[in-house]
Amino acid sequence: MKLLVCVSKTPETTAKIAFTNNNAEFDSSGVQYIMNPYDEWYALVRALELKEALGGSVTIINVGPAANETIIRKGLAIGADEAVRIDAEPHSALYVAQQIAEYAKGEQFDIVFLGKESIDYNGSEVGPMVAELLGLPFISHATKLEMEGDIALIEADIDGGDAQLEVKAPFVVSAAKGLAEQRIPNMRGIMMAKRKPLAVKPPVAMEDLSVAVHFTLPPEKGDVKLIDPENMEELVRLLHEEAKVI
Amino acid sequence: MVLILAETQKGKFKKTSLEAVTYGDKTAQLLGMESVALVLGSASGLEELGKYGATKVYHVPNQSLDNFDSQVYAAVISEAARQVGAKVIIFSHSALGKSTAGRVAVRMNAGSVSGVNALPTVDGGAFRVKKGVFSGKAFAEYELKSDVKVLSLMGNSIPVAGGGEPAPVEELNLDVPPARVTVKKLERVEGITPLPEAELVVSAGRGMKGPEHWNIIEELAEVMGATTACSRPVADTGWRPHHEHVGQTGIAIRPNLYIAIGISGAIQHLAGVNNSKTIVVINKDPEAPFFKAADYGVVGDLFDVVPRLTKAMKQFKAE
Numbered sequence: 034m035k036l037l038v039c040v041s042k043t044p045e046t047t048a049k050i051a052f053t054n055n056n057a058e059f060d061s062s063g064v065q066y067i068m069n070p071y072d073e074w075y076a077l078v079r080a081l082e083l084k085e086a087l088g089g090s091v092t093i094i095n096v097g098p099a100a101n102e103t104i105i106r107k108g109l110a111i112g113a114d115e116a117v118r119i120d121a122e123p124h125s126a127l128y129v130a131q132q133i134a135e136y137a138k139g140e141q142f143d144i145v146f147l148g149k150e151s152i153d154y155n156g157s158e159v160g161p162m163v164a165e166l167l168g169l170p171f172i173s174h175a176t177k178l179e180m181e182g183d184i185a186l187i188e189a190d191i192d193g194g195d196a197q198l199e200v201k202a203p204f205v206v207s208a209a210k211g212l213a214e215q216r217i218p219n220m221r222g223i224m225m226a227k228r229k230p231l232a233v234k235p236p237v238a239m240e241d242l243s244v245a246v247h248f249t250l251p252p253e254k255g256d257v258k259l260i261d262p263e264n265m266e267e268l269v270r271l272l273h274e275e276a277k278v279i
Numbered sequence: 280m281v282l283i284l285a286e287t288q289k290g291k292f293k294k295t296s297l298e299a300v301t302y303g304d305k306t307a308q309l310l311g312m313e314s315v316a317l318v319l320g321s322a323s324g325l326e327e328l329g330k331y332g333a334t335k336v337y338h339v340p341n342q343s344l345d346n347f348d349s350q351v352y353a354a355v356i357s358e359a360a361r362q363v364g365a366k367v368i369i370f371s372h373s374a375l376g377k378s379t380a381g382r383v384a385v386r387m388n389a390g391s392v393s394g395v396n397a398l399p400t401v402d403g404g405a406f407r408v409k410k411g412v413f414s415g416k417a418f419a420e421y422e423l424k425s426d427v428k429v430l431s432l433m434g435n436s437i438p439v440a441g442g443g444e445p446a447p448v449e450e451l452n453l454d455v456p457p458a459r460v461t462v463k464k465l466e467r468v469e470g471i472t473p474l475p476e477a478e479l480v481v482s483a484g485r486g487m488k489g490p491e492h493w494n495i496i497e498e499l500a501e502v503m504g505a506t507t508a509c510s511r512p513v514a515d516t517g518w519r520p521h522h523e524h525v526g527q528t529g530i531a532i533r534p535n536l537y538i539a540i541g542i543s544g545a546i547q548h549l550a551g552v553n554n555s556k557t558i559v560v561i562n563k564d565p566e567a568p569f570f571k572a573a574d575y576g577v578v579g580d581l582f583d584v585v586p587r588l589t590k591a592m593k594q595f596k597a598e
């Protein structure tokens with residue numbers, strides 16, 4: 034099977050979130066970056082498992098500047114065969130989706146994997162957009178994926194439950210927790226990754242239709258009101274009369 | 280025209296869809312437009328959506344739409360949007376919305392923002408709307424530059440407005456392409472409000488010591504009519520089902536009340552819950568980081584405090 038995994042770069046989960054340029058831009062100074070956990074832990078690993086079981090190849094693609102190559106190399110170290118970087122700032126979901134679709138169009142992938150969302154802009158938009166641009170079915174939040182010939186049997190999270198679905202390849206799927214178990218790259222993988230092909234391609238031009246123009250931080254919480262653990266009637270009263278939530 | 284996709288579940292409109300209809304109506308007023316709702320597949324009581332602000336309800340009744348395939352939905356919704364001349368298309372940020380809104384944006388050449396949490400502003404022609412980013416650690420305002428705009432609305436962002444008149448219903452005759460995704464089975468947790476829709480959430484962490492103690496959590500949730508949630512290690516070790524996992528790598532929620540029991544309040548946990556309106560933390564460690572994010576705190580052993588809280592809630596309910 035020919036598999037493509039889309040990976041993005043996100044701030045590390047404990048990173049301090051701050052903005053610059055009059056709160057118009059994310060302040061990346063001092064921020065450590067990681068591969069988006071959903072892409073790394075679930076999408077990439079499930080793709081590798083399928084390749085190991087059924088043969089084929091796993092390509093990873095990232096839309097981003099040269100600095101993203103550390104993350105791309107990590108994906109290669111975990112086991113992907115080759116990588117493609119589209120050399121552009123990922124301004125918006127549609128922009129990224131266009132770049133991925135443009136590359137994937139000529140390549141006839143059986144499955145395009147992504148994470149269910151990125152932990153920075155939390156959009157869940159790139160997957161459905163890539164699918165639409167390629168004219169392919171899309172399944173979101175997959176927690177299980179097995180192939181029977183060219184038919185995929187998929188379990189996916191839906192609001193308050195799960196769905197069992199069937200779809201014929203080619204298709205696009207987004208990965209949620211449960212789809213696979215995180216893999217830590219070993220020394221051999223890291224050494225081999227240095228020699229694996231990483232192609233850099235120019236972006237296709239397009240207009241952004243939706244742009245983030247201003248950021249704000251949530252208001253600071255006031256001090257916590259401590260309640261006597263013996264007096265839960267008081268907590269209930271406050272929740273009713275003061276917070277008005279029950 | 281503002282077009283809102285309304286989803287049903289077991290023949291009833293979902294709460295998140297009623298919120299979306301309310302949101303669509305308010306957005307339409309801002310833009311000096313009308314808001315209409317769209318319903319796909321088998322459904323009844325469509326005129327009810329008028330009560331929440333829709334001036335008209337369009338219905339594509341084809342039974343094949345009871346099988347959800349985002350590609351088919353995107354084609355049908357886009358065609359309906361063209362026919363009614365929609366300028367803003369609104370989804371709930373639900374499982375269905377998440378897999379369909381982006382597709383519709385592509386088809387309509389529309390700018391889109393997913394998971395918006397406040398009404399848009401229209402200032403000198405600039406259409407702007409807010410959403411949570413960095414897993415709840417910040418908010419971003421987006422500007423949409425396209426003629427047609429697609430938004431999906433985060434649950435619990437706007438109170439449902441009732442009280443309007445029933446609306447006229449019109450059937451739309453549209454081509455429904457064949458589905459390529461087949462839904463074999465749907466399993467829903469019965470009788471419980473799903474986490475993204477829940478207004479009251481009781482959540483517990485590793486402080487519970489083991490799954491055998493969860494009866495005290497379930498009892499409190501039941502008395503309150505709340506939905507249960509948990510921290511990541513609790514779901515990872517299989518103490519609780521993974522759909523209860525909230526946080527940066529779980530579900531992001533914003534209920535009116537979040538009660539955190541035996542959860543330390545790691546930054547990745549807070550990321551998914553700190554937009555809750557009111558947070559109560561019960562923890563025996565006064566230094567637990569969660570207290571910094573809490574409105575009300577109880578320093579004590581959860582095995583004593585929780586049953587006491589359940590008792591107090593029961594009393595309150597009885598009064």
Ligand SMILES: Cc1cc2nc3c(=O)[nH]c(=O)nc-3n(C[C@H](O)[C@H](O)[C@H](O)COP(=O)(O)OP(=O)(O)OC[C@H]3O[C@@H](n4cnc5c(N)ncnc54)[C@H](O)[C@@H]3O)c2cc1C
Nearest residue numbers: 484485486510511526527528529541542543545547563581
């Ligand atoms: C990339 C990444 C993503 C992550 N994503 C998530 C996520 O989405 N969601 C998430 O929850 N975590 C996430 N985590 C994990 C997170 O860092 C914490 O490890 C986790 O939230 C801790 O869970 P906990 O609070 O249940 O357990 P602990 O940290 O072990 O805390 C248990 C708490 O219970 C208290 N306690 C113990 N006994 C009692 C008692 N008898 N009475 C009262 N209190 C008691 C203790 O004082 C302690 O504060 C992520 C981590 C990483 C690295």
